[in-house]
Amino acid sequence: MNKSISTILKGYLPILDWLPNYKKTDLQGDLSAGLTVGIMLIPQGMAYAMLAGLEPIHGLYAVTVPLLIYAIFGTSRQLAVGPVAMVSLLTAAGIAGLNPSSPEQYLIYALSLAFLVGLIQFGMGLMRLGFVVNFLSHPVINGFTSAAAIIIGLSQIKHLFRINLPNSEHIQEMLVAIWQNIGDIHWITFGIGIIGIIIIKYGKKIHKSFPAPLIAVIVGIALVSGFDLTAQGVKIVGDVPSGLPSFSSPSFDMSVWRSLFPIALTISLVGFAESFAVAKTIQAKHKNYKLDANQELIGLGMANFAASFFKGYPVTGGFSRTAVNNEAGAKTTMASIISAVLIVLTLLFFTGLFYNLPSAILAAVVLVAVSGLVDYKEPLHLWKKDKSDFAMLIATFLITLTLGIETGIIAGMVLSLLVVIYRASKPHMAQLGRVPGTSIFRNLARFSDLESRKDLLMVRIDGPIYFANVEYIKNKLDKWIEEKEDKVKMIVFNMESVTNIDSTGAHELNEWILTWRKSGIDICLSSIKGPVRDVLNRWAILECVGSDHIFIDDNYALSYFDKDVDQSLIEKYSPYATQTNK
Amino acid sequence: MNKSISTILKGYLPILDWLPNYKKTDLQGDLSAGLTVGIMLIPQGMAYAMLAGLEPIHGLYAVTVPLLIYAIFGTSRQLAVGPVAMVSLLTAAGIAGLNPSSPEQYLIYALSLAFLVGLIQFGMGLMRLGFVVNFLSHPVINGFTSAAAIIIGLSQIKHLFRINLPNSEHIQEMLVAIWQNIGDIHWITFGIGIIGIIIIKYGKKIHKSFPAPLIAVIVGIALVSGFDLTAQGVKIVGDVPSGLPSFSSPSFDMSVWRSLFPIALTISLVGFAESFAVAKTIQAKHKNYKLDANQELIGLGMANFAASFFKGYPVTGGFSRTAVNNEAGAKTTMASIISAVLIVLTLLFFTGLFYNLPSAILAAVVLVAVSGLVDYKEPLHLWKKDKSDFAMLIATFLITLTLGIETGIIAGMVLSLLVVIYRASKPHMAQLGRVPGTSIFRNLARFSDLESRKDLLMVRIDGPIYFANVEYIKNKLDKWIEEKEDKVKMIVFNMESVTNIDSTGAHELNEWILTWRKSGIDICLSSIKGPVRDVLNRWAILECVGSDHIFIDDNYALSYFDKDVDQSLIEKYSPYATQTNK
Incomplete structure (x- = not known):
């Protein structure tokens, strides 16, 4: 082994690999990408926090310090870390099981979850367990993602229709509740939501980096303010506290940890799998740096620690934001640092602007984001080529849809393993x-x-x-x-x-x-x-x-x-x- | 396929295979074995029921109808079905998690557990899933059994010392509690227990079918009656209701089923694995009939249904009793029918005799039974030959010991699978x-x-x-x-x-x-x-x-x-x- 200290340091602090040679030309791309993603992050962060059952502000807190930390420890140069739909849903599902007695307790649980996810990912990274992500086979990820996207979509119906629905991740209960309350649709809210969906969905077609979600947010605020729609019953985000997140502490109560552990493990694996998959796709286009699964775990683990100490909630590398980041020209994680700075400025000076933001617009952000995740082509393809993998995809899809997200991903992993074992057993x-x-x-x-x-x-x-x-x-x-x-x-x-x-x-x-x-x-x-x-x-x-x-x-x-x-x-x-x- | 209807019927009702050709010479062996096992069953049934947290009488109920049912549907001719230590401990651990509010509710949970175990085993049998037992590798079973034996042994300390201990399957808590209460040992109770252990342990050496546990029971009752030891604080079994078990019904409340499901699955797998392992060992000595893993699941499933409807609790084929049954000359499941008849006679006429039976004697029965299950030779052997299997054994042993029975067996299975996958992943x-x-x-x-x-x-x-x-x-x-x-x-x-x-x-x-x-x-x-x-x-x-x-x-x-x-x-x-x- 003739590794120099500098090589070892660069292994643990990948930022040292690019920062000393940082060029002006890199800054151009990073600045453009950082601003684009930052603008995207404002509505997405708030929307996903709402999906996670938290006040929207925590979605913004989650994209301050964690982004800076990932920029130092992560090996991907284009990965955009932050709240994502799947992890937000898992957070909501996991905390609901603990029956928190107040919003304060809910937040403590979310912080503890982020801390546990950090602990698991950091620990797995140190123990070189990055290879476990291989246990999630493609058919399982595909079936799971499609089902989770449908569940997430349904969870937004209550904001889009402004009807009362129970918090659930079981599709049967959700469909029944929607059916029972369908008469109570608040049409003005629904109209705002539809406008939001149209802007976001078709705005992207104008130009790749057209800030469609931000435009939808502005339109939503303008409509509510202009026509005094709150008086008509449109639900709005309301007070968004201004200023940077204060230091927060997760719970260190072992009984809380024990209850949160299964969901934390699920988030750690699913989050890492999503993040690493997108990081690999983007890295393959650049090839000027190397990805390391174990260091990625360490980077994401550190980001989650940061989220737990600065009022955030579990984060990971997101699929669509990373793609946008790359397309907008990100060369290094400097882009993420710029995004974080933009969010910090927003937190300091602009939170007051979001008072009149309708929840239906945030629901529209989530709905459009997950609508692309339902994949019907892959099952058709597998049906023709590999019946066993097809069966695995469908089983994971159905189990996730009917028995919930966590059961779904575990069942999918167990199924993959069982098929391997079953084959080897005969x-x-x-x-x-x-x-x-x-x-x-x-x-x-x-x-x-x-x-x-x-x-x-x-x-x-x-x-x-x-x-x-x-x-x-x-x-x-x-x-x-x-x-x-x-x-x-x-x-x-x-x-x-x-x-x-x-x-x-x-x-x-x-x-x-x-x-x-x-x-x-x-x-x-x-x-x-x-x-x-x-x-x-x-x-x-x-x-x-x-x-x-x-x-x-x-x-x-x-x-x-x-x-x-x-x-x-x-x-x-x-x-x-x-x-x-x- | 030229299977006749008779062959198919014999597949589902293996009793048809031997009953029509039943010979007088078979009866001789079956009678001797049936009586020997029946006499063994009286103290063991009561002791294991106590281990399961139930009144001793349910251990006797569990060896009436279930035995008859297994005799009809099971493929092994020597397997002695009934309560066993491991399943009893799992029953106690599973029901404790539901915090039953009264002994009646505890019983309902035990019946429901038997019903669920029946459902799972019967269903697995129908779906030809008998092969899953192969997923429990030898090192895992070995490590798990040794740890479970230690936990079961520790759980009897409270009866042997007559000290107060919390119901726990975590060795740390148990050891701490024993240490704190060691000063309160009730020496007369302890003395009776030691006498019981000596009789059972060394009585077996006189002759293989010497009814040592029964002698210990008689000595225990005689000591308590003769010296009026209840006045000295020795705990006794007390009233044992006389008569056959009345019809009972498990709970069909889905929320109860959902809570019991994980432990029911564990009992189904562990119970079947233990039962099938001993059945194979004995069948290999006879070779005049065939064992069928799927039909065994059906037979055990039916026996558990019977246990749930006649006030029993989960049963399976036991290791030591099956060995005794075989050595005493059992040729067919007629031996089990004879054992059941003996228990029925006991229930009808002799339950009054057990009033003065000290709990310490039942604890002695359990302690001697599990003391042989701690295996230190196999780990030493594996250490020399196969480090990976050794590590698996020790990991399963330690996890079972420190995190509990259920976590232990699941961790063991998952570990076996992970090693297989890990190897295949590299x-x-x-x-x-x-x-x-x-x-x-x-x-x-x-x-x-x-x-x-x-x-x-x-x-x-x-x-x-x-x-x-x-x-x-x-x-x-x-x-x-x-x-x-x-x-x-x-x-x-x-x-x-x-x-x-x-x-x-x-x-x-x-x-x-x-x-x-x-x-x-x-x-x-x-x-x-x-x-x-x-x-x-x-x-x-x-x-x-x-x-x-x-x-x-x-x-x-x-x-x-x-x-x-x-x-x-x-x-x-x-x-x-x-x-x-x-």
Whole structure:
């Protein structure tokens, strides 16, 4: 290891990698991107805070210090950190389960959640656990995102229609409640919302960096102020306190931590998965820096610590804002610093302007943001290509939709893992026969003209031999021996595609060998892979089989059985068949 | 399928398989075993019910109808179904979490738990999910059992010492509470307990079927009655109602079901795993009948339904009682029927005798039963042979001990799965070189005298290519290409040990091929397994690579690269390289 201190420092503080070489040309892009994203952040931050069940101001607090912190510790240069829809919904769902008694307590729970998320992400980063994000397979993320987008959309209906709906993440309850209250729609509120949706949705088409949400906010405020719509019953944001967030402290009550832990873990994983996915996509377009999953966890963890100490709530890298940031020309995280400065200025001088902002406009911001997340093309594609992945997508989608966000993501992960395990618990096994006149062996079930014999069972197991499949393998072997009318004198185990053997597998293999030998069936092993040779050696199974029963390929095994083997060749190749690592 | 109706019926009602051919000689063994186990069941049933937090009588109720039902539906002929220590502890832990307001409500929860366990096991049986028991690997079961035995043992200390301890399954709290109350030991109670332990532990050594627990019960009752020890403060069982269990109904309140579900799932899996493990061990000694995991689930599920409707609580096949049943000569489940009849007679005529039975004797029954479950040999063995399985055992042991039974078993299962996934997420990969003068290829990292070249990268991936490892594989390939100073002109993918490819893997493979071709590197695939050929074909990757780039082994791929290939041989073998299933 010849890493200099500077390299190590740059690993932990990626800002040192770009700040010393910062160029004027970079500033141009960063300034444009920072302002664009900052302007986007004002309505989005407020809207997502509302989605999370908090006062809108906390959405703005969440994009001050956390952004600066990520700018120092994060490895992505374009990632726009802040509140996002999914994490906001998870925050609301998690805190609702604790039945907070007052808005103050609700806030404490939100801060504690941010602290726990910080702790989990920071800890995972230190322990180099970034790889766990791989456990969320594409079909699972796709099904989960589509369902969550629908749930988030439905949660905004109450603001859009101004009707009373219970806080719920269960679609059945939400649909029933909407149906029951549909008569109470407040049409003026609904009209404002529709205007907001139209401005945001079609404003983007004018120009990529057209500040459509901000325009919608201005139009909404103007309508309410101009026509005195509050008197008509339109709900507004009201007083937004001015000034920077004061220092706040999360709860350190262990019983609170214990209750929040499951949702914090979910937010940590989902948040990181979303963030890292978008960071990878953008990084692939630049390639002038490297992403590091573990350092990303550390960066996001630090940002969440900052959120918990400055009246924010859990944050992560957002999909759409990061895309905008990149398109507007962001070259480094200086863009994020500029966004944060813009928010700080807003907090200091402009919060009074938001008094008349209608909630329906914030609902419109959320609705447009999540409407693009419902993906119907991918399921259609998978239906044609891979039924098992299709089933996984649909299952995750339906579970998320009916049993809630948290259950959905966990069920999706567990499903992915179960499918992997299920496949490995029923490994593909083949009886081999020789391609006539060659030393090549193929699966008897797939080719009709192979040579096979009753006194010899040649078997290939495609997968590891381990706790979850030993019984399946043994049953199949017994069945094949029976099918050969118990005339089998020798079993050749082709182990070329056995990738691993655990303690249970090694123990069982040993048992089989002893049992078969007792009943007059000899065993050979062929084509053993290096790592498997090591395991078999450690458990003394190579010894039990006998070193003269281990062959470099099936052909030598077969020759040995027929005793027409050329001993000099066996000696020549035996090191390649039996040598194990020191 | 030429299954007759009788075969199908026998599949669902295994009793039909032996009852029609029942012989007098069978009855001899069954009678002896049935009486032996029945006598064992009286103290054990009462002791385990107490462990579960119920009145002792429910332990006896649990071994009436459920035994008869299992005798009809179960496939094992020696399995002794009834209350067991682990399930009793889980029952106590699960119900405690619901804070029942009265003993009546506690009972309703226990009945509901039995009903849910019945539902889960019966449902899993119908859905042929018996294979899930394979997910509990040996190290996990071993670590879990040792820890649970210690927790169960500690939970009996309060009866043995007659001190006040909180109901807890957390070892820290239990140890602290024992330490604080150690001064209050009631020495007479403790003395009775020790006498009980000595009788049960050493009584077994006199003869295998010596009814040691029953003798301990009799001695206990005699001591209390003879010396009027209740006046001295010895706690006794007191009134045990006489008569058969009346019909009872579990709760059908969905909120109760929702709260009980996690523990019911745990009991279903742990109970089935314990039961099936012992059933397999015993079946292997007889071999005159077949065990069926799914039918076992149905049998145990039905037995739990019966427990919930006749005032019992969750039951399963017990380890020690089944061993005794077998050793005492049980030939069929007639033995269980005889045990049940003995309990019914006890309920009708002898419950009055148990009035003076000291709780300390029941604690002694539990303590001796679990003391044999703490296994220290297996961890030592694994430490030497398989560090990863050792770590899993210790982790499960420690988590169970410190965070509780339910967390322990779930953590153990998740750990097993994570290790499987982790291994598959970093598959072993090898660069291959040719054994000089042969057509055999081996790992360059393991053998020093192999032929390799800078313009050719021959790679073998040992494992599936799927969502969890595509990134790892790509990074390694890129590193190897870089190491060859970017002189690589051709990559040969040896796929002999690629066992599966999912949609993510297929998508990525396609990307890699296109990217490499663009940068002037050609790709060949060799030795593709049948199931993988099917997947590659479905995703049109075989087409993308080109059918003339797919070879039956590395040797042909190498010859193709050097253009000295014999076309007639390629044509002869190509069906074996490219043919996929219809």
